[in-house]
Amino acid sequence: MKNIKLMSLLGITLVSSAVLAACGSNTEGSKSGSTTQELNLIETAEIPTMDSVLNTDTVGSTVMNNVMEGLYRLNLKNEPELAMASEEPTISEDGLTYTFKIREDANWSNGDPVTANDFVFSWRRLVDPDTGSQSAYMMEGVVENAAEINKGEMETDQLGVKAIDDKTLEVRLVSKVPYIKDLLSLSMFLPQNEEYVTEKGSKYASNSDNALYNGPFVLTKWDGTGLSWSYEKNDTYWDADTVKLDDINVDVVKETSTAINLYDAGEIDSIKLSGEYVQTKQGDPDLKSEPTSSVFYFKYNQERNGQPTPLANENIRKAISMAFDKEAYAKTVLQNGSLPANGLVPSGLAKGPSTEQEFREENGDLLVYDKEAAQEYMKKGLAELGVDSIKLELLSDDSENAKKSSEYMQGQLMQNLPGLDISIRSVPFNVRIDVNSRQDYDIQMAGWGADFSDPINFLELFETSNSNNKASISIPEYDALLEKVGTTDLNDPEKRWNDMLEAEKILLDQAAIGPIYQRYNAILEKPYVQNIGKHLVGPEYSYKWASIKSN
Structure with missing residues (x-):
C-alpha cells in the first residue's frame, strides 16, 4: 500500500543546490520594499x-x-x-x-x-x-x-x-x-x-x-x-x-553551482544543499537541517530481459551490500547530515505498541560495511556462478550530485571487490522511471520516503506481488509474514509489530537490497519565507499555508 514515487538520486527532489559562489546569502527578514506574495523555487x-x-x-x-x-x-x-x-x-x-x-x-x-x-x-x-x-x-x-x-x-x-x-x-x-x-x-x-x-x-x-x-x-x-x-x-x-x-x-536546475548562485543573487527563496557545498555555508543563519523518512538503497535486479542476472546470486548481493563505506559516503559525498543506513525502515518512523521503542533501534544494524566479509562473499558468489569476474551496470540520474554519488560507489565497489567491473549509466530522472518500469537495469540507487508512519510502508515494497518490486525479488517466508501483517495481525498490534521486525531481518539477511543512507536535508531558506509545510511522510511540501513576510 505504498506510493510508487521513485526518488531522484540522493533524494534531491525539491529546491536542491550547491555552493560555489563567493557572495553571501541575503539574510534580510523580508523582501526589501515588497509585499508581493510570490515564491521562487527550483526542482532537480x-x-x-x-x-x-x-x-x-x-x-x-x-x-x-x-x-x-x-x-x-x-x-x-x-x-x-x-x-x-x-x-x-x-x-x-x-x-x-x-x-x-x-x-x-x-x-x-x-x-x-x-x-x-x-x-x-x-x-x-x-x-x-x-x-x-x-x-x-x-x-x-x-x-x-x-x-x-x-x-x-x-x-x-x-x-x-x-x-x-x-x-x-x-x-x-x-x-x-x-x-x-x-x-x-x-x-x-x-x-x-x-x-x-x-x-x-x-x-x-x-x-x-x-x-x-x-x-x-x-x-x-x-x-x-x-x-x-x-x-x-x-x-x-x-x-x-x-x-x-x-x-x-x-x-x-540540475547543476548545483548554478542553483546556489541563483539563491545568493536573491532569485530563489529556498534550496537544498548537498555535498561539499554544505560546508561552505556553515555558520550562515539561513542554513537549516531537517530530518526526512527517506531511505536510499541499492536495488538489485535479479532478472533482466528474461534472463537471471548475477544479482540473482545471494552471495553476490551480500558482497556488494557490504563493500562500500557508508559513513565515509555520508560525510564526504552527501555532507548534509544524512546518516548511514543498515536497515530498510528509517529511524524516527514508528514505535512499538507496548515498548515505545523505535523500530530501527529495536531491529538494530542488519547489513553493515565489512570489506573482508564482502570479499569472502564475492569469492563464494563467483565460484557458484562458475566465473572469475562479472560486469554490472549502475543506473544513475544525470544530475551533478547523482553522478558524484555513482562515481563514489563505482570506485568503492571495484576497489574492494576484485572480479567486479561496474559501469555507470546516467540518464534523466524521467528516463530512469521508464527504465525501472521495464526492469532494464542491473543496479540502481533507489529511494523511498514514507507516506504514513508505519513500517509496512517500506516492507511491502518488496513483496513478490508488489508492482513496485521491479527487481524480481521473491522471498516466500517474507511474503507470508507480510500477509499476516495485513490480515490476521490487525487485531493484535504486538504480533503485527514483531512480524514486521522479523520480515525486515529476512529481507536483509538475503541482501535483497543494500541499504545506504537515511536522508537529512540541508536547507538554505530566506528568513522572509514563512510556513512551508515540510512533511516526513507523504508529499514532501505543502504551500497552502506559506507566505512571504512583508515589511
Whole structure:
C-alpha cells in the first residue's frame, strides 16, 4: 500500500543546490520594499505526469499535493486533516464501511462541483488493469475487491466504493486499516472529473492546460516537458482565504553551482544543499537541517530481459551490500547530515505498541560495511556462478550530485571487490522511471520516503506481488509474514509489530537490497519565507499555508 514515487538520486527532489559562489546569502527578514506574495523555487527533476493515478515519483506527488486535494491533506503538524471531506466519516460497527460527506463548497477549477462520483471514477481508473497504474496496489488489501479487479478477475464497478448521492461517498474496506486517513491524503486517492477526463482523452494531464484542479493552487506554464512551471492561487478553492501566496515559480536546475548562485543573487527563496557545498555555508543563519523518512538503497535486479542476472546470486548481493563505506559516503559525498543506513525502515518512523521503542533501534544494524566479509562473499558468489569476474551496470540520474554519488560507489565497489567491473549509466530522472518500469537495469540507487508512519510502508515494497518490486525479488517466508501483517495481525498490534521486525531481518539477511543512507536535508531558506509545510511522510511540501513576510 505504498506510493510508487521513485526518488531522484540522493533524494534531491525539491529546491536542491550547491555552493560555489563567493557572495553571501541575503539574510534580510523580508523582501526589501515588497509585499508581493510570490515564491521562487527550483526542482532537480521534471514532472513525469500530472495524471494522479499514474504518478510514480516525489516531484509529481508534491505538485499534485498543491494543486489537488483528496478527502484529507497533511497539515503543518504532519497530521491528516479534513479536506474534500466536510466532516469525519460515519463508520460501521465492524469498522469496514466508511461514509464520507463531500464539501458543498468544493469545486473544480472550471467551476464544476467536486462530487462523490469524482472519487468513484478516479479510484476505478486506478485499479483498472487497462490503466496500467503502478500505484494500483496501494488500494489492494484496503478497498474491497481492488486486488481482484487489478488482476482482471472482476469488473471495475465491483470496487468497494459508491456514490450514494452527489455529496455522499461510501467506501468499503477489506480489513481495518490503522493509517486509513494518511492513505486518503495521497495522490493516487485523489478525485478526477469523469466528464473532463473523458472529453480530453489522451490529452488529459499532458500539460497544465489539459488538467483540472481542486486544491489551493492551479498549475500553469507547464508544457509537458517539466522544465519549468508555476502555481497560481486557485480562487475556486473552498479554503482560498487561507492561501496567502499568489504565485510560485519553479524551474528545473540540475547543476548545483548554478542553483546556489541563483539563491545568493536573491532569485530563489529556498534550496537544498548537498555535498561539499554544505560546508561552505556553515555558520550562515539561513542554513537549516531537517530530518526526512527517506531511505536510499541499492536495488538489485535479479532478472533482466528474461534472463537471471548475477544479482540473482545471494552471495553476490551480500558482497556488494557490504563493500562500500557508508559513513565515509555520508560525510564526504552527501555532507548534509544524512546518516548511514543498515536497515530498510528509517529511524524516527514508528514505535512499538507496548515498548515505545523505535523500530530501527529495536531491529538494530542488519547489513553493515565489512570489506573482508564482502570479499569472502564475492569469492563464494563467483565460484557458484562458475566465473572469475562479472560486469554490472549502475543506473544513475544525470544530475551533478547523482553522478558524484555513482562515481563514489563505482570506485568503492571495484576497489574492494576484485572480479567486479561496474559501469555507470546516467540518464534523466524521467528516463530512469521508464527504465525501472521495464526492469532494464542491473543496479540502481533507489529511494523511498514514507507516506504514513508505519513500517509496512517500506516492507511491502518488496513483496513478490508488489508492482513496485521491479527487481524480481521473491522471498516466500517474507511474503507470508507480510500477509499476516495485513490480515490476521490487525487485531493484535504486538504480533503485527514483531512480524514486521522479523520480515525486515529476512529481507536483509538475503541482501535483497543494500541499504545506504537515511536522508537529512540541508536547507538554505530566506528568513522572509514563512510556513512551508515540510512533511516526513507523504508529499514532501505543502504551500497552502506559506507566505512571504512583508515589511
